[in-house]
Amino acid sequence: MERKITFGWAIVPLLVMIGVMLVTIVYLKQGPHIPLLVGTVAAGLVAWRFGFKWKEIEEGMYKGIRLALPAVIIIILIGLIIGSWIGGGIVATLILYGLEILTPAFFLVSIAIICAIVSLAIGSSWSTMGTVGVAGMGIGLSMGIPAPMVAGAIISGSYFGDKMSPLSDTTNLAAGLTNTDLFVHIKHMWYTTIPGFVIALAVYWYLGRNFSADGTNTSDIAQTASVLRESFVISPLLLLIPLIVFVMVARRVPAIPALIVGVLLGFLAQIFIQGSSVTDAVGALQGGFVIDSGNELVDELFNRGGLDSMMYTVSMILVAMSFGGILEHTGMLQAMMDKILKIAKTGGGVVAATVMSATATNAACAEQYVSIVVPSRMFAQSYKNKHLKSKNLSRALEDGGTLTSVFFAWNTCGVFIFGTLGVSAFEYAAFAVFNYAVPIISIIFAYTGFTIEKMSDEEIAELKMEKEEEPAPQV
Structure with missing residues (x-):
């Protein structure tokens, strides 16, 4: 039985986590661990609502932790x-x-x-x-x-x-x-x-x-x-x-x-x-x-x-990756990405959507590597369909994934920086100029088409040939 979680339900754990995070950090002056735990519980409940068994939810958490x-x-x-x-x-x-x-x-x-x-x-x-x-x-x-x-x-x-x-x-x-x-x-x-x-x-x-x-x-x-x-x-x-x-x-x-x-x-x-x-x-x-x-x-x-x-940093990573693991391995993250793909109609839109999706993945899954891995799988075919060279995708993944990880206090990068430099993401965010200037530039370039390179006629022909050689799906 296919258990496809809808977009509306998929964003519920993320909204719950962010809402509790704001209250806990801004008003209660406490750390982000508990909000992440609350988000993890919310994600588990949504997955259970759509028919996932506890063993599957647990395995998603473990997969997320193993990645970190x-x-x-x-x-x-x-x-x-x-x-x-x-x-x-x-x-x-x-x-x-x-x-x-x-x-x-x-x-x-x-x-x-x-x-x-x-x-x-x-x-x-x-x-x-x-x-x-x-x-x-x-x-x-x-x-x-x-x-x-x-x-x-x-x-x-x-x-x-x-x-x-x-x-x-x-x-x-x-x-x-x-x-x-x-x-x-x-x-x-x-x-x-x-x-x-x-x-x-x-x-x-x-x-x-x-x-x-x-x-x-x-x-x-x-x-x-x-x-x-x-x-x-x-x-x-x-x-x-x-x-x-x-x-x-x-x-x-x-x-x-x-x-x-x-x-x-x-x-x-x-x-x-x-x-x-x-x-x-x-x-x-x-x-x-x-x-x-x-x-x-x-x-x-x-x-x-x-x-x-x-140990504060390590415990944060374990909780954050449990949350992100459930989102990815139950298809909630996929549901969010699918919604974004429907909005991106043009080649520039696909590139901009990649940057924004990688950023959103950093927030949702709290791990820099996931923000590169998941969007790379999600958008690969869209770039081929738009006849965009793969280097446009690889650049967008880094512009959105590698750099924006520092802006989320619960992301492994934000947690590491706090543990190492002693300054939280909420304090240094405005001064990490390079990390937000590049994604903005990348999105501007995407919509203007500047430096967005399309495949040559030879590459398009090769792509069509590869598609024709693919075996027909079995019925």
Whole structure:
């Protein structure tokens, strides 16, 4: 028996979750876990209403969780690396040298560009934010720049590099799912990505004018630098540790082994360079680094990291993926996509619908990878029917899926950023300029037809030939 859930019922769990989320976060000032649980219950009830058995609903939840397990491992390792790098003095060294080199007026522009370069080299926005980003937060806060602005610049730079790097998993995923050559895909993304990053840098330059060296409390910076020198052994040798990790990833060593090496080196640095005991070094890995310097800013920034600090993030991911798993595996997400496909009549409409659908999937399923995988399956035939080249689809998937994941506090990316940088999606959203500029540019290009490439006559002929060679469906 076919159990097709209608669009009206399919959006009920999403509306329930968003409604409870707004009340819980805005009025009750609580976290997003409970609203996601309520949404999961609502999704289960809708599925049950349409004849799905508990075993099937449960399996949908498990499938969603299994999809997020690689991300969970990365998150745990990032927690360990933050604890060990703070304890090992690596973060303090990066911050101190950054305070000496960077100026307040150009800090937002500088940190965005630095994160872009690092992320482009290693292909990982998360690894960049968990290492360079943490140090960047310390430098920016020491200069008196608001945390949401600093986080926004770090996110913009990190996602620019991730999106354009041939080493990025999402970049390879989007190209692979659409049968697009990787470098053709990357080249096609330049049209939307470069203007988006230029806009972001222009905004950061404009915002940075309010933080000139003359207007910055240099005594606070000097005091912060003094506390860092008193609390840690500062050495340029410590810069070799992040360099080793970045080189490993750039040379295509998988992220997990590279991060493990980073954790080990930070652990050893805490013992042999900072002079901590093995007990304290292990404690930094488990519960995070602990310092009582008397400087409020330093204490707030450096009392963090460790395995325990990431359990909030991990629990959020498990709940979010349970919710998303039910939506996808019971056909509710399909029902939403079908409705969108009916509205998209033109080629430009299909491209715009892809961007918006990927964004909606980020909200509904709370996972960046799902926002690429599901729309790629949903829209593939529509692009062929409109005689649009596959690189249009791969670009739209990244413009809408990869970038907008940061705007939802319950998405794995939003949760990771909160756990790593200490700023919530509701605070940094307005300053993650690159991440919303690119989808807007992509939609504008879709409706104007600019850079939207159609198949050649030869490609259309090949497509027709493939269709004719397909076996007729059996009755």
